[in-house]
Amino acid sequence: MSKSEPLFGRIALIGLGLIGGSIGHAVKRAGLAGHVAGFARSKETRARALEIGFIDSAHESAAEAAQDADLVILCVPVGALGPSAKEIEPALKKGAILTDVGSVKTAVVRDVGPYVPSGVHFIPGHPIAGTEESGPDAGFAELFDNRWCILTPVPGTEAEAIKALTAFWEGCGSNVDVMESKHHDLVFAIVSHLPHLIAYNIVGTATDLEKVTQSEVIKYAASGFRDFTRLAASDPTMWRDVFLNNREAVLEMLGRFSEDLAALQRAIRWGDGDMLFDLFTRTRAVRRSIIDAGQDTDAPNFGRNPTHAKSVSKK
Numbered sequence: 001m002s003k004s005e006p007l008f009g010r011i012a013l014i015g016l017g018l019i020g021g022s023i024g025h026a027v028k029r030a031g032l033a034g035h036v037a038g039f040a041r042s043k044e045t046r047a048r049a050l051e052i053g054f055i056d057s058a059h060e061s062a063a064e065a066a067q068d069a070d071l072v073i074l075c076v077p078v079g080a081l082g083p084s085a086k087e088i089e090p091a092l093k094k095g096a097i098l099t100d101v102g103s104v105k106t107a108v109v110r111d112v113g114p115y116v117p118s119g120v121h122f123i124p125g126h127p128i129a130g131t132e133e134s135g136p137d138a139g140f141a142e143l144f145d146n147r148w149c150i151l152t153p154v155p156g157t158e159a160e161a162i163k164a165l166t167a168f169w170e171g172c173g174s175n176v177d178v179m180e181s182k183h184h185d186l187v188f189a190i191v192s193h194l195p196h197l198i199a200y201n202i203v204g205t206a207t208d209l210e211k212v213t214q215s216e217v218i219k220y221a222a223s224g225f226r227d228f229t230r231l232a233a234s235d236p237t238m239w240r241d242v243f244l245n246n247r248e249a250v251l252e253m254l255g256r257f258s259e260d261l262a263a264l265q266r267a268i269r270w271g272d273g274d275m276l277f278d279l280f281t282r283t284r285a286v287r288r289s290i291i292d293a294g295q296d297t298d299a300p301n302f303g304r305n306p307t308h309a310k311s312v313s314k315k
């Protein structure tokens with residue numbers, strides 16, 4: 001990513017964890033802003049963000065960080081987006097773009113929408129990139145490279161504002177798609193939210209088993225189970241908020257999933273090998289399609305902080 005004329009004079013990051021931090025790093029890498037202002041609730045997080053250098057100024061209130069900003073990005077858990085928007089409402093300047101990075105979109109339109117002053121362009125967003133880590137040290141500039149970022153503007157949003165936010169995410173390394181918020185929530189219920197729920201559940205079930213001790217689960221964990229433990233290590237607050245705020249779509253997908261699981265249960269009970277073989281053949285092809293589409297989960301930066309990877313390999 002080469003540096004060019006900044007797209008925005010002042011950017012405000014509200015929330016300085018994995019996503020806020022990664023945006024800060026990506027902005028610095030590509031020179032997308034003249035100044036990056038940051039807000040986090042804790043003094044330690046603000047100090048750490050300044051020390052790492054992904055923000056230029058740290059502020060004790062979200063409103064102070066958002067003051068005079070051309071682009072304000074809410075990077076807090078979904079349940080905290082509404083209260084954060086309420087807090088910054090009086091500080092937002094006319095013509096500014098307000099966006100977020102929440103994993104759920106319909107609830108964000110509902111919760112943030114009422115606090116958008118006239119003349120401010122509100123465009124909900126969702127970068128499809130992340131890891132199981134959180135906090136200011138988890139962020140890294142490459143997180144968004146070749147990943148999708150979905151924008152879900154409400155009808156009537158100015159095209160120029162959507163264009164500017166698209167250019168921003170492209171500057172961070174992403175490819176941008178636009179879709180309707182309800183559709184977004186349905187798609188991500190199956191490709192992201194349900195997989196996390198299944199991971200939380202299987203890891204919970206395994207560690208609850210009476211006859212298999214927790215130490216045996218840890219000792220003999222095969223790679224399939226290990227993959228689930230990575231997802232199940234994701235931030236509890238973030239994922240609680242995702243499930244509480246995408247309830248309908250997740251329950252819809254969970255209903256379908258349970259029916260399909262019952263069919264598998266029946267096939268195993270009745271020794272229906274053909275059914276099992278046919279399904280496993282179809283699912284194997286899906287993995288190949290993902291890799292062919294360039295979304296290779298084994299790519300070096302998928303779900304990995306390269307800084308951490310380096311420090312681990314040095315040991």
Ligand SMILES: NC(=O)C1=CN([C@@H]2O[C@H](COP(=O)(O)OP(=O)(O)OC[C@H]3O[C@@H](n4cnc5c(N)ncnc54)[C@H](O)[C@@H]3O)[C@@H](O)[C@H]2O)C=CC1
Nearest residue numbers: 015016017018019075076077078080102103130131134135
């Ligand atoms: N972690 C991931 O893989 C991805 C997360 N997202 C979304 O990004 C957002 C942020 O997630 P992360 O950066 O991963 O989380 P994080 O836990 O690393 O950072 C969250 C930040 O929000 C602050 N915060 C937490 N509760 C707050 C509250 N009630 N009021 C004000 N500030 C609060 C924290 O102090 C921290 O600065 C979430 O909405 C999540 O759905 C989107 C894509 C991927």
Ligand SMILES: O=C(O)C(=O)Cc1ccc(O)cc1
Nearest residue numbers: 103127128129130131132303
């Ligand atoms: O770590 C993983 O495997 C992820 O799935 C990352 C992720 C988590 C939540 C999102 O809304 C988008 C991406």
